[in-house]
Amino acid sequence: MNLQQSYQTGKLLIGDFELESGDILSNVEVTYERSGPASREMVLVCHALTGDQFAIGTDTAPGWWNGLLQPEGYIDTDRYQVMTFNVLGGCNGTTSALSMNPVSGDRYAAAFPEITIRDMVSVQRLALEKLEISHLKAVIGGSLGGMQVMEWGVMYPDFMDVLIPLAATPFVSDYAIAYNHLAKTAITSDPNWNDGYYTADRLPAAGLGLARMVGMLTYRSDHQYNERFRRAASGKDDAAYEVESYLNYQGEKLVARFDANCYMTLLQAMNSHDIGRERGGWQAAAQKIKAIVLTFGFSRDLLFPPEEIKRFAAAVPSARHVDVDTIYGHDGFLLEFEKWGHHIRDVLEQPMKISY
Known part of the structure; x- marks a missing residue:
């Protein structure tokens, strides 16, 4: 099958949507990427914090999980239909702080209501209904995407055959919330923040860039940083060392493509993640999952320790748990597919063999 002949992107109108909080979002829209003929079984991909719907991408602009999603790849795009939605609250076309508020006639900005992972999943479920899709082969995602995967399993236990959460725990730890607090404080301390009602010519760029730098310290391990940079000098005016230059670059890159209010929205949604909330605890919620589950933990992951993910699988x-040895820490789910991709291929082909 020719990937380009089956590839499409688009937007779905969901209509009015009631959030967990009780707030109503009007005229919710969801953007998506879809590959593969409708006759094939579908794999739903859920993206991470600053990801988007372009998981596969094109030949000229490969997506962020292109190494996993390929013809004859670990998730074979000749064999499976693949769908990715930009999450509610994201900044790539789905309703968010960048959308028009019908009450004010201006962008929501900081007035965009708080959302949860469950809200994201509910919107995705409605989007699939619009497409007349009533069952999924699998739901897969890492980090914030892995949180969505878990909620999919608890909220809609009969909707899929397989769940594959990577680098995600059943609830967000205080340690992770603490790092998110640093990131949020960096943004709100920016002189241009203006309580979230900043303008295009006065963006809180320094704060958002610093928030990204904080995040980058948690996504990779100390070992990876030390091995990569080795105290090398940068030779640049704004950074004495290469590691400083790298962090500056990562901050600038995010500022160029992401909105600060959206970042704040998604951080707060991440903080609220707990599959056991109002369900009698996370262990009781995990028991509600009917799908076959394959979990992945990545060594040196500061935010989502493999041992906690293994407890969820148990x-x-x-379910079966896979530990991946990597120097990359949390970002391992975006790299080194040759180390762990075959487990995904195997569970998609023979899910009932998960137990051994």
Whole structure:
């Protein structure tokens, strides 16, 4: 099958949507990427914090998970239809702080209501209904995407055959919330923040850039930083060392493509993640999952330790856990596919063999 012949992107109108908080979002829209003929089984991909719907991408602009999603790849795009939605609250076309508020006639900005992971999943479920899709082969995602995967399993236990959460725990730890607090404080301390009602010519760029730098310290391990940079001098005016130059670059790159209010929205949604909330605890919630579950933990992951992910797998009725040894820490789910991709291929082909 020719990937380009089956590739499409678009936008779906969901209509009015009631959030967990009780707030109503009007005229919700969801953007997506879809590959593969409708006759094939579908794999739903859920993206991470600053990801987007372009998981596969094109030949000229490969997506962020292109190494996993390929013809004859670990998730074979000749064999499976693949769908990715930009999450509610994201800044790539789905309703968010960048959208028009019908009450004020201006962008929501800081008036965009708080959302949860469950809200994101509910919107995706409605989007699939619009497409007349009533069952999924699998739901897969890492980090914030992995949180969505878990909620999919608890909220809609009969909707899929397989769940594959990577680098995600059943609830966000205080340690991770603490790092998110640093990131949020960096943004709100920017002189241009203006309580979230900043303008295009006065963006809180320094604050958002610093927030990204904080995040980058948690996404990779100390070992990876030390091995990569080795105290090398940068030779640049704004950075004495290469590691400083790298962090500056990462901050600038995010500022160029992401909105600060959206970043704040998604951080708060991440903080609220707890599959056990109002369900009798996370172990009780895990018992509600009917799908086959394959979890992945990545060594040196500061935010989502592999041992905590393994505990989640042990609480699910039918699950297997895979530990991946990597120097990259949390970002391991975006790299080194040759180390762990075959497990995904195997569970998609023979899910009932998950137990051994």
